Amino acid sequence: MGTDSVLCPVCQGVVPASGKDSYTASRGRLIVTNGYCAGGCAERAEEAAEQTRQVARPRTMPSPAPVPGAAAPARAGLRAVR
Numbered sequence: 147m148g149t150d151s152v153l154c155p156v157c158q159g160v161v162p163a164s165g166k167d168s169y170t171a172s173r174g175r176l177i178v179t180n181g182y183c184a185g186g187c188a189e190r191a192e193e194a195a196e197q198t199r200q201v202a203r204p205r206t207m208p209s210p211a212p213v214p215g216a217a218a219p220a221r222a223g224l225r226a227v228r
């Protein structure tokens with residue numbers, strides 16, 4: 147409990163404190179080990195995810211579609227015969 151809200155989920159840096167209560171010993175240690183979060187990580191991560199999604203889409207083209215009309219029922223019948 148605790149450290150998750152203190153650490154940035156993206157860069158694992160310590161997010162800026164919102165008040166005096168946020169300054170604790172464990173938080174100070176985390177700042178030393180992880181450093182501060184530069185901010186805007188969530189937005190950047192979202193942007194990156196969007197870009198990878200856009201890049202991935204054309205590569206994952208649907209496999210050549212079966213001839214329209216000669217659809218699943220016929221195949222299923224062949225499979226059943228074999």
Ligand SMILES: [Zn+2]
Pocket residue numbers: 154155156157158159183184185186187188
């Ligand atoms: Zn961050």
